[in-house]
Amino acid sequence: MLQINITLLEYLNNEKKNTHVKIAIIGSGIAGVCIARALARLDKFSFDGQISETQDNFFHKVENITIFEKANSLDEALKKSASGNPIGIIHPIISKRSFATEWTEQGIFTTIKWVKELNLGSQFYDFCGVLHLPRNKEQSLDWKKLENYQSTKSELLTKENLLKEFKYLKSEVNAMWSSHCGWISPKEFVKAAIIETKQNLGKRFKMIFNSNLQLQQLKEYKFIDQKYSLKSFDSVVIATGFGSPNLINQKTLKKREQDKRFQKNDINEQGLTSNKPFLELVNGQMTGIQIDCSNTINIKSVICKSGYLTPVINGFIYSGASYETVKKPHDFTNVKNRTENIKRLSNLICPKYFKTDFETQLTFDRVSTRCVSKDKLPIVGLIMGGNQKIYALTALGSRGLSWGPLAAENLAKEILLDGRIKKSIISKHILPSRFKI
Template structure:
């Protein structure tokens, strides 16, 4: 159902107009996957799963989702047999504890009998409108466990209890998003960083909320699109609530991106059904949007824009449930009541710890494989071009000026540990800008060097930290048969989690990564399907290493 159809359907209840408008403002394009929507300052969460019913219910069963009530609106079996398949009903039964209810307008025997066989008591009740009857079902016994079809190495063998206090190491974008998502759940959070808020890679003057249209379904592209949608909604809320100041801290003014001309027709097909995500505009419309002459069609992302990372981190960490501790972390030990974090000048006690220290994370986390890499990036400050009114991206980026300056860049310097700004890097940023905006000889007003934390597959690392030695022992047979199913979950280091590897996509990936981690710690329904959870799991690198030997 698209937003237009939803609007028409809900128009029959004008008394719900305020709620309807709030839903429509957040309602996503029909992008396959999970879309998490928050209402009433996060007090109500709505997860929309767009996809085939067998796919969705299988993912819920894989996550051992516990459901209190089902409304099965799938038409009669004669019209929509896939809705009532054995696979779907097995998944529904698996997710239904005793006391769970289900209702549907279909009272066909092909609905009643399979539900009864799966532990539901069945009742008929009067229907509504033209429906003479409806079916009501009440689960009265547990269902048998489903057969797993993959080794659950992305799950924890010793799940943590719901924490009351979490320590987060790192006050950049990764740590700020994790802390904010946890604090919104009423959890006390201590954020520990020796240098304060956003002093490393998250300290650049501006960044663009970036998105790429994937050519095919794969974890990198799928997560990127879902994360972009979630991030832009968060930034809209922060701007509308004046937590961020429009034009000073952020602006969702849209973003124009170049694309290879030989992909024009393929790209048009991919974006045709997603007009709210992106669309192709000709050079004349691109000039109207951007305020500057452009010589080629561009891909326009109307929900995108730019953010100043440091004010964003400051805003997120100003939550009343968050305390900032400006101190250096030294080591971690387990106690009878939780974890003890020894810092330079004090001890911090917490139920769980999240390591989110960017390029420093892998040196802080013991006994696990985190193959992150630091990649040098230099940004350059140039005088304002006052006509520019949207973000523009090619190999580099530029956004509307703030304080009379643009922040452009950034370089991508592999195997380069030089912390000093270089004139050659400034020149590289200017040449990238000139390549598609024909802006020459701009004065350099300043520059900044920082190091992105990246991963080999360019996806973030989010989840419980595995105990590598125990994991290697448990899954060692995978080196002889990579497809073997081992039913045990992954051994983990109790209470220790990680969120890192955001690379140059911190503003895009960070919000959803933080929300997923907070949901994981709190044993809530997860805002990602299993294929993406596995793609982000810290255990993925150890598993790949094992399978390479097979």
């Protein structure tokens, strides 16, 4: 598609047609905060940005953005949600080329850009590289056929080279090295994005706490507290993470046609036809293990093998995370998951390189809940049209940090740009309509 810079003149012409939109966002986790930031930046910087074709398109301006959050403060919200985890990894999907692998790569570069723009303190992230170890011998051999993975920005480390560079590892396997990836503190990322959004929008940005929105209210577009009637918003974005199955529900929302761009093959390929519900809740437990740095090796990068192990971050190595489907979110820790997380250290690292008995170290656990879709891709886009529109930005699964910013940039354009190009902004693979919602 033709890429054209929007000139100031075009912008001013468009400005005449502008309408001002009021946007409600439900949820203040990574998803909610990313869409708020993306909308605020698009509103502020759209005239010097690049978009595909300009004819017949015009910008809506943001009149105001209000985030509604059910917890009674941001800190309380982050205490309970996955977005409040102390660390999260950004890493590519090491798999054959597909929409998911390419979109994740694009997402990672968007997130890295955001981290820099947000001036996140250096203690809150480190793109120290991520080393992927294969699950088994077959995968190790398969990774050697690098041509299958050409679209990833990661490189193959043969088993000979692996042990030269990572002496402390136990296994002699072919590995994948993603030098551009690493870890981020999701909690600090969320806080920094809110600060910037406040700066960009001033009084046009509000966060309202103690607002546990129910499906019926959403359908009727109203809140019990009429002061904040949803009727006064042009667009509502559901970004409720672990609360999403209550609000986005095939039975209660009007059924929609699948996007016309979907082919029969797309549907089979992605397993959309299985009997599983299209949204699931999946609990995860991560463990922080206190480490005396003088007494152990210095793991320099994140290591991933059926979970992850971080370098020492503020005195702790983080190991995670379990993956258990649950009916309702809960935060009960369990010993089995802790043991597995601690064992990840001794399973991956040669014992001679650490003097500490990790099982007696001070540890802490944190359990939170992911929202995962049936095809393991996010759900981003319109779920109810009309004068007042309802959008979804959810099902970020285990990759909220890699997917949130890119999904938000796409959705912000969908909400604020009007005209001919609208259809092509969000990929059919992540549209809600693939699940007929």
